[in-house]
Amino acid sequence: MEFKDLEIFQMVAKKGTITEAAKELSYVQSNITSRIQKLETEMNTALFNRHNRGMTLTPEGKKLLVYCEKILKLTNEMKKVVQSKSEPAGKLEIGSIETVIKLPVILSAYNKKYKNVDLSLLTGVTEQLQNDVLNHNLDGAFITEINQHPELVAHDVFQEELVLISDNTKTSLEQLKKEPFLCFSKGCGYRARLENWYKDQNITPQKVMEFGTLETILGSVAMGLGITFVPKSAVSHLEEKGLIQCHYLPEKYSKINTVFIRRKDAYLTSTLEKFIETFEQSKGEPAYPLT
Incomplete structure (x- = not known):
């Protein structure tokens, strides 16, 4: 059996x-087919059910997939350990919630200094990003602080002040209690905070509307569609313009x-170590304003 199989x-x-x-x-189909058949012969069992719509795993195939993912993850980590150099290089996959206002500063500084790193960014909500790091799908992620998971290490980045925002026609909290709540999907730390406030105030939002991007949420609030709960740093420019x-x-x-x-147990490559150093050094620097 080969790793490529x-x-x-x-x-x-x-x-x-x-x-x-x-x-x-980027393989020819015949090569894929022969490799799967070879693997099934070695395992002495069918790994896929073939049908008109494609292929689905058999019960034995599902068992093999669990071990396959573990083996490939360990193989990738082994390569990182063996190939680690003082000069960062290779792939670095980072996740982030959308409201890290200093993220462009961090990414720009890192990219300019370490040009041999292939840096990619995935945005999402805190809960999903944490799961992606735990499952080795991301090297690390910026999230809102939640209960510390025993398999993770957390580095402090900064503290934010969250504000409830509305359009300029609503001036009191009493008015806001009746407004639709615009938010990201479940698993968002900001959403969880406002839901706690609703619960403590015995408020049931008349409507909860989920959106995929911060830009859409802020634009909808400015148009009077509802309210949201976000870092003040992410909306100060809108407040200055009188939009919210x-x-x-x-x-x-x-x-x-x-x-x-x-991950606590993952090898800390120079690529990731230098990334951590970069955002540590940026703590005292101003963020570029969102536009």
């Missing part, structure tokens, strides 16, 4: 068809920390 098996399981797997791996109004909640709900998480 496991990579092909994993991709076919993910894509569900030989055609899509071949396209993703900020409302303040008690510190219990409004103060929140942003942290950078990584």
